[in-house]
Amino acid sequence: MTYEQINEMMQEMSLPFAYHHFAEGESPEPPFLLFLSPRENTFSADNSMYFSFKMLDIELYTDVKNPELEKQVEQVLKRHKIYYTKSEVWIESEKLYEVLYETEV
Numbered sequence: 001m002t003y004e005q006i007n008e009m010m011q012e013m014s015l016p017f018a019y020h021h022f023a024e025g026e027s028p029e030p031p032f033l034l035f036l037s038p039r040e041n042t043f044s045a046d047n048s049m050y051f052s053f054k055m056l057d058i059e060l061y062t063d064v065k066n067p068e069l070e071k072q073v074e075q076v077l078k079r080h081k082i083y084y085t086k087s088e089v090w091i092e093s094e095k096l097y098e099v100l101y102e103t104e105v
Contacts, residue, residue: 001105006056010035012076015060015069030096031062031069041104053104058084060099070099077101 001009003019010017010033017033035058043051060073070086077084084101091098 009076009080013073034059056103056105058101061096063096065097
């Protein structure tokens with residue numbers, strides 16, 4: 001998946017979003033999304049790279065637990081046939097929930 005395709009998919013989630021972070025002073029009120037590609041996994045043999053899988057993290061930030069909004073994000077991922085693992089944390093310093101969807105594209 002290209003950056004442009006990921007960007008289009010993020011638009012389908014109908015929430016404000018940015019790659020990695022919002023510029024200083026431009027962060028919207030929750031809920032909002034961030035996405036980033038923290039690493040790449042490759043398969044190689046005989047000094048040749050055969051496959052490359054980019055990791056894609058999609059982070060949903062809310063100030064209250066919102067299962068319906070999570071379902072909305074998950075439906076978009078399913079429509080694009082993207083397998084994900086999901087985890088959640090409360091960020092005390094920000095007073096926000098972070099729901100993390102870890103994928104490979």
